Amino acid sequence: MFNSTLKKPLQLSTSTHQLAKYYTQTKTRTLARSQGRVVILGSGWAGFKLMKDLDKKNYDVSVVSPRNYFVFTPLLASTSVGTLEFRCITEPVRTYSKDINFYQATCDKIDLENQVIHCVSNIDNASGRKSFLLDYDKLVIGVGSYSNTFGIPGVEEHACFLKDVNDARKIRKRLVECFENASQPGTTEKEKQDLLHFVIVGGGPTGVEFSAELHDFITDDLSRLYPDLIDKTRMTLYDVAPTILSSFDSKLSDYAHKKFNRKGIQIKTRKKILPYGLLVWSTGLMQNPLVESLSTVAKDASGQRILTDGQLRVLDKDTKLPYPNIYALGDCATIEGNDLPATAQVASQKANYLRKVFNGTAKKGYEVPATEFEYKDRGMMAYIGSYEALVDMSSVHEQATKSGHLSWLLWRSAYFTMSMSMRNKLLIPIHWFLTWALGRDISRF
Missing domain, CATH: 3.50.50.100 (FAD/NAD(P)-binding domain)
Structure with missing residues (x-):
């Protein structure tokens, strides 16, 4: 003592x-x-x-x-x-x-x-x-x-990561820069296509959710502001695994794959050299x-x-x-x-x-003998764009797997509930409503 x-x-x-x-x-x-x-x-x-x-x-x-x-x-x-x-x-x-x-x-x-x-x-x-x-x-x-960059040359210097607010700020700034540069007079068609090619490496929940959010951003907001450039935009998602969201139930993974294909988001599993405007690295x-x-x-x-x-x-x-x-x-x-x-x-x-x-x-008042830590898997969720999400709670019940708009409501309500403070519990739904009603802010700062 x-x-x-x-x-x-x-x-x-x-x-x-x-x-x-x-x-x-x-x-x-x-x-x-x-x-x-x-x-x-x-x-x-x-x-x-x-x-x-x-x-x-x-x-x-x-x-x-x-x-x-x-x-x-x-x-x-x-x-x-x-x-x-x-x-x-x-x-x-x-x-x-x-x-x-x-x-x-x-x-x-x-x-x-x-x-x-x-x-x-x-x-x-x-x-x-x-x-x-x-x-x-x-x-x-x-x-x-x-x-983890796996020692690949250039990743550390040129890729954007997604682990902190500063990373998100950098991505947001770079996205707007790509569209603004592509809209400048004298920009060739090839330069526009290269600038508007967005590459995401990593087919896990982070990479998939960012791809979904980016697709929503382009189709809902940038399409109105840069109508002449939208047909030149491309999105490619790379992963070493044969399918995205491999940790999810296979039916949900296949559902997300089909949805991405319909949206025009290409999923690649082989190495290829391609020019890009933005590279987001979210693997390992x-x-x-x-x-x-x-x-x-x-x-x-x-x-x-x-x-x-x-x-x-x-x-x-x-x-x-x-x-x-x-x-x-x-x-x-x-x-x-x-x-x-x-x-x-x-x-x-x-x-x-x-x-x-x-x-x-x-x-x-003294060291108590503790039982060992026991993890309780409460399931996984992932947003896949267009107000749809995946919910995999097969760890709780083998048939508790859902996809679609109702899953998106569950996804939003769960993250809203998990927010740490009352301040953010108020701010999050307010900004969700403002985005739905007025669109996203594309200011570059």
């Missing part, structure tokens, strides 16, 4: 002592909270939800993240074409600042022996980015993952640099994700025993012997499980 008047001293290794003169040391272990400090790395589905629901009366909660907001990723594709505005899908972390310590920074090293993390601020200013140390009693790693995940730097912790067979036990505790690489106070969840982690998909649903359920463990410990 913690002493009621003294702070626990920070024990630094020799290497950490040498670095200390270059770092601002942030020691905020507090005895005002009976369970000490919990440091959460990341503000995604795992980190944000855990931070939001954790018992602040008994834990001193600190969050370290390079961005000061949470992104509701299922609706990210909608913002990239103006169906929704960006603020509809973001939640400011500092909304909860009276109960937590927030640091807009990246963690580039974890000293497991001394329970210290090394951070670098993610704020550009005249004096440069500052570095500091932060100690912890419990550490939760939820730093997510990066888009690769490890966060912090995960790569953790050489003493166990990783999965691919070496991309941290390996945990059933209680989400990080495993030691050599002994395979869990670190008692270090946890990992979200896209950067997987459970040994229970490899789950890197989805928002899995991350959210893991955060909910860990919240119950931590809060249960605080209530009882």
Whole structure:
């Protein structure tokens, strides 16, 4: 237990002592909270939800993240074409600042022996980015993952990804630029066709939903504003799998394939060299640099994700025993012997499980034995355009698979309900209505 008047001293290794003169040391272990400090790395589905629901009366909660907001990723594709505005899908972390310590920074090293993390601020200013140390009693790693380019030359430099609001903003800007450039005097027919060729790589839910949103944007709005260019637009969806949405029921996957063919969205599975105006890359995940730097912790067979036990505790690489106070969840982690998909649903359920463990410990005043995490698959949904969607809940009931307009209503109502704050629960339907009534905003900014 913690002493009621003294702070626990920070024990630094020799290497950490040498670095200390270059770092601002942030020691905020507090005895005002009976369970000490919990440091959460990341503000995604795992980190944000855990931070939001954790018992602040008994834990001193600190969050370290390079961005000061949470992104509701299922609706990210909608913002990239103006169906929704960006603020509809973001939640400011500092909304909860009276109960937590927030640091807009990246963690580039974890000293497991001394329970210290090394951070670098993610704020550009005249004096440069500052570095500091932060100690912890419990550490939760939820730093997510990066888009995997598979080492293909040019992808990093020229493709647009779709994992953050800034990515959606970049896509939206580039879309308008393509049409504006194609409408300029002196632009040849070949240049117009190249500029208006939109390529999406990845036939999973993200790639399919973006393709659907883009098709709606072109047919509903850009066709009115650029009528002479619409017959020159093309969309191509590439994937290495023989069909799109391969994780869905085969009937739903076939239904989406037929719908895309009717809309003129070409689906390709072979490599081909083609000019394009916009390339959106939405396939594969690769490890966060912090995960790569953790050489003493166990990783999965691919070496991309941290390996945990059933209680989400990080495993030691050599002994395979869990670190008692270090946890990992979200896209950067997987459970040994229970490899789950890197989805928002899995991350959210893991955060909910860990919240119950931590809060249960605080209530009882000692470490409670926890049952292992159990994932409950609540199904999958995907928007396929023209007010139609797919709903696959075969994990709940083998015949619970639907497609069409009613599925679209379920898709919208589910994401509306899952939105984190009352503010966004109001903003989202308002912007949906404005888009339906007045069309999408195509301003380039």
